[in-house]
Amino acid sequence: MIIFTDATVAAGKVTILDQVSVAFAAGPPTVLIGPNGAGKTTMLRAAMGLVKLNSGAISCLSSARRAIVFQRPVMLRRSAAANIDYALARGEARTQRIEELLNLVGLAGFGDRPARRLSGGEQQRLALARALARDPAILFLDEPSASLDPASTKAIEDIIRAVSARGVKVVLSTHDLGQAKRLAGDVVLLHRGRVIEHAPASEFFAEPKTDQALRFMAGELLV
């Protein structure tokens, strides 16, 4: 659905993405892993069209609507319901859709609460609902549970599974290997802006092909 061809992004002399060629195909979630600074966030933002490439290309089915949830989503200074409403397209049955989405992310009854007064986990779920309000074919999630407790993390993962089951292509980044194992259909290992390995999850975790993947999974620092 999205194909990176030699995509390169640089900020000054630092290369953040280095000739990345990878394809995200329809199906179960794709999980980006790799140490901090590997280029996961930039890759997601580039796929979303928020980052200009220095060279290469990213192609996307024009009909595929994309949405993203940032690692620290910004809630508008309005109620939870109004945050979802903001992302809805014109002319939808708004009240009903808002209720559906709040239900989906487990925030039923929170609609009137000021979004910024919600807890971190609740805000993360509301951000998910807001992204889903755009009815995306592809959903990017940047470290969706980076600073959440296990219960909130589980809630998020359940939503991701439900969304994926509905046919939405999910691409998420994480540095939590457990999460990658629990969710991934395929795994992309990034290091220093390069794709080191891209394989189906079962294969990647059972028999990684590269030295870096082995070391990363063994808990070593990749420098």
Next chain:
Amino acid sequence: MTGDTSALQLVLTGDPGLYAIVWLSLLVSLSAVACAAVIGVPLGALIALTRFPGREAIIVVLNALMGLPPVVAGLAIYLLLSRSGPLGSWGLLFTPAAMIIAQTVLVTPIIAALTRQTVEDLWLEYRDELAALDVGPIGRIATLIWDARFSLVTALLAGFGRAAAEVGAIMVVGGNINNFTRTMTTSIALETSKGDLPLAIGLGIILIMIIVMINALAWTARRAGERYAG
């Protein structure tokens, strides 16, 4: 408002002249703030969100205009509205409308400059999110203004403070005509010149109390709004 009366007596006896003056002061200053907000808020937001050559210079000028001397603004509007000026045929000189125009000129830079700062700070925070949500330029401005609304109350209050406190501009373009363009501040200037210092200071105290009251109202509204909308 003549004779040996104190300002307190005027308040206690509900002096109609005093109330007319207070009403006109509020009408002029609040209208000026409203007009300045209609111009200044979108203008400030527009400058915050756009990049063009000369933008920095405009920001510097805007910030400098916050200190525009009222009498200079008044004089400029006077020359504009005078019968011998370009807009003389409108017949607005020495009317409350002229005073509103002059104060709008004074207040707009304050509101625009403070809005620019507030919206630009918020823009840094919202930028990615709004881009990801595919919001167009006008939608961005509207969203940022709406989400900055509680901070913008402070900008409006700063503008109101300037309008309510100034005498130089409205004296020149309003003419301090009894029962027509006389406000709290021009009355204070007049009573001072008549040597009735107790009445002048009394009127000054009433003016300060009104300004404090309006600030308290706005602050309460802001707090309540924040509680409900986060």
Next chain:
Amino acid sequence: MLNRRTLLTAALLSASIAFAPSAFAQDKSIIVASTTSTQDSGLFEYLLPLFKTKTGITVKVISQGTGQALDTGRRGDADVVFVHAKSAEEKFLSEGFGVKRHPVMYNDFVLIGPKSDPAGIKGGKDVAKALVAIKDKNASFISRGDKSGTHAAELALWKASNVDVEKETGGWYKAIGQGMGAALNTAGSSNAYVLSDRGSWINFKNKGDLGILVEGDKRMFNQYGVTLVNPAKHANVKKDLGQSFIDYLISPEGQKAIGDYKINGEQLFYPNAEDTGA
């Protein structure tokens, strides 16, 4: 909360309220540019309601210094000028800005000073002598310095005393560039002498240590004149309404009203419309 719609509504509403009076004002009101001394003396607050009852015309008074009031007339921003500096008024006429000047009334100037009277001029009848004494003693003198009628009269008196105050500015002679009340306030707080019209002085509330030291010299008489701004120069001038105001001022009824205006039993202005040379 102040959203854009309420702001817009408020703006339109207030604009309509504010513009409404100016639309109404087209009917029955005139603008008179006059001097701070007539304003501060309280004459207008007494006279204008009488005129309004009689004719239904509202008179809006802008009180400025005589020079500024004449300029307001020159620009066409007033319908009538009512000031007290004959030579300046005649210049105004000769430039074509006025139709005809009518003398209305006079009051007189008084020389005010502190009770301690460092120049020793109290009770004198010769104002020129008194001014020379002030100069010789280097006693402080506050001048309006605002091109007003009072300022013009003061300069004429210095000239009559052969004192060149231009040279003295900054020393004992201080020009403050403000109205009568401000000049009296300044003199009161700095133990200085000051020339005032009698009306402003009587109506002045902050007399403190000040008192009248010299009065009654013929050279201190202060003639007021009223002039209709020339409609040929400014088409917006409300010729008929302005003329009715002038007619009223110089009519026997208006003249009597002016003579009847008193503060604390003291008459402030002496009507003399019949004295066409004044």
